[in-house]
Each structure stands twice: as structure tokens, then as C-alpha cells.
Amino acid sequence: MSGIELRNLTKRYGALTAVDDLSFTVRPGAVTAFLGPNGAGKTTTMRMMIGHVAPTSGSVTIGGRRYRDIPRPTTVVGAVFDAASFHPHHSARDHLRIYATMGGHPGSRVEDLLGLLGLAEAGGRRTGTFSTGMRQRLNLATALLGDPGVLLLDEPSNGLDPEGMAWLRAFLRDLAGQGRTVLVSSHVLSEVQQVADDVVVIRQGRLLTAGPLRDLAGTAQSVRVSSPDATRLARVLAPTAHRIDVDGPRDLRVHGLDPAQIADLAAAHELRVHGLTTHQPSLEELFLNLTGERTNA
Numbered sequence: 001m002s003g004i005e006l007r008n009l010t011k012r013y014g015a016l017t018a019v020d021d022l023s024f025t026v027r028p029g030a031v032t033a034f035l036g037p038n039g040a041g042k043t044t045t046m047r048m049m050i051g052h053v054a055p056t057s058g059s060v061t062i063g064g065r066r067y068r069d070i071p072r073p074t075t076v077v078g079a080v081f082d083a084a085s086f087h088p089h090h091s092a093r094d095h096l097r098i099y100a101t102m103g104g105h106p107g108s109r110v111e112d113l114l115g116l117l118g119l120a121e122a123g124g125r126r127t128g129t130f131s132t133g134m135r136q137r138l139n140l141a142t143a144l145l146g147d148p149g150v151l152l153l154d155e156p157s158n159g160l161d162p163e164g165m166a167w168l169r170a171f172l173r174d175l176a177g178q179g180r181t182v183l184v185s186s187h188v189l190s191e192v193q194q195v196a197d198d199v200v201v202i203r204q205g206r207l208l209t210a211g212p213l214r215d216l217a218g219t220a221q222s223v224r225v226s227s228p229d230a231t232r233l234a235r236v237l238a239p240t241a242h243r244i245d246v247d248g249p250r251d252l253r254v255h256g257l258d259p260a261q262i263a264d265l266a267a268a269h270e271l272r273v274h275g276l277t278t279h280q281p282s283l284e285e286l287f288l289n290l291t292g293e294r295t296n297a
């Protein structure tokens, strides 16, 4: 199965840099959450993956090939974007048949996918009468017509109720379990944290972090230190800590050292410590901090 590779991918619209020198890979057999606040550049990046938007510079390849060099692209990549529209007078079945013909996919896929996506009964109904959840399922069915190994979903949970979200998560897990590459964008971590193996976080078009979700959680730990000698202690800890935030005249937050290291350094310099507490932020806090949506967690 194919992965996705971005190398120094950049997109400028006049003075605005929507995607700024992005490099990361998305691996097969996993669900990767593509995260960032509104306007971070997620949609633009995903549209570059499927040739809808031309990069200003850099490249993005799928299984080592640019989208335009893939002979029958719908057999390799399926994409679901929010704005997908259906002809309101066509039935779901008509819609899928048209797309199957255009992509050169066997007609039998249509019934298979209607069944797989829970649309068998609604297959004959006009799409104009569909709920948001049904439209999302039909979008997914369309993307899967060519049985692609790579699936891109842009904010697929928009408009889904909790039941629809749970169904979608299970469906995505299944696709990744079959070895497919699944990239799903969202501006809310909590929507995808239950399903994601890996995360890629961007802001203002730039990469903030990429890697396994559990690593992201692990690196975020900090220790709150309460000390009447806080200022001097901060000086002592500074050379070995990753970062020290001053929370108050007697309170520090230390990143990159564990409580024992802090206590030992304090003792070695005869500085008093009245409290040491490990703080493990929730993933949501972490994400909001990373993306700059909130600064005091």
C-alpha cells in the first residue's frame, strides 16, 4: 500500500502563504489526523495531494508518484471534501453508477458500497432528500469506488451526530486495518484522538509536530515547583531544563526534568522546595497550546 510524502510543499496566494515548506510522511496501515485551527492550510494541502491545487514549490507524492502521473488515480486515492455536491434529482445509486462509469470501475462496486455504507435501503432515494450523515456516507462510497489504498477526508465529522461519529471512527479504523493510508483532517483534536495513530499538526501553513499520538502526549509533561527560592532555583535548573515558565513569585513550571532531578539540583544548591507536582496535560490542552489557541494550560 502507498504512503504520502510531502517535501517542502508550499502554496502562496499573492502575499499569503497558505502552506509553508511542509515536509512529512503519512504511512499506510494507520489513521493519521491532520490537525490545525481554521485557516491553517489543511484543505489547501490536501487539495495539492490530489492535483486540485498546484504547489508554488515543493512536491507531494503518493506511492512515490505525483497525482498527475498516476494512470488511474481513483484506483489509488479516494478523497472526500466537504463541498462535494450531488445532483439533487439523482438517486444515490445513479450517482455512484455515473462515477463508477467515469472511473472505469465495475458496476458491481455500486451495490457493494451501498451495502457497506449502510445506504442499501436509501439507494433509490433522491440525494436531495438525504441528511448530512447520509451525504457523508455517499461521499465516502464515491471515494471508495476504485478501492483505493489511500483515503483523504477533509473534516469528515462536520455535521455528524455522535452516533455518526462513532460509526465513522470504526469505519476508518477498519480501512487502516486493511493496510490503507487514511488521512483525516480536523480542527478539533477530540474528534479524532480516539481513532488516530499518528498526528500531524500545522499552524499558519507550517508544521508544528508530526508523529505518533502517544509520543506527543509523552513529551508534554511538566513539573510544577513551589519554592520560596524560586528565582535562584530557576537559574540553577535553566542549563538542564528544556524550558522554565514562571507561574508566580514562588511557582515555576519546569519542562524536561523529572521531580527527582529537580529535588537533587535544589538540594545541591541548598535551595528550599515546598512542593513538586507532575502535570500531564490532556491532549486537548496540548493541542490548544501547540496551535496557540490558548496559552495558559
Ligand SMILES: Nc1ncnc2c1ncn2[C@@H]1O[C@H](COP(=O)(O)OP(=O)(O)OP(=O)(O)O)[C@@H](O)[C@H]1O
Pocket (backbone or CB within 6 Å): 013, 016, 017, 018, 036, 037, 038, 039, 040, 041, 042, 043, 044, 045, 187
Ligand atoms: N483559492 C484561494 N485564494 C486565496 N486564498 C486562499 C485560497 N484558498 C485558501 N486560501 C487561504 O489559505 C489559507 C488556508 O486555507 P485552508 O482552507 O487550506 O485552511 P484549513 O486549515 O483547511 O482551514 P479550515 O479548517 O477553515 O477549512 C486561508 O487563509 C485561506 O483564506
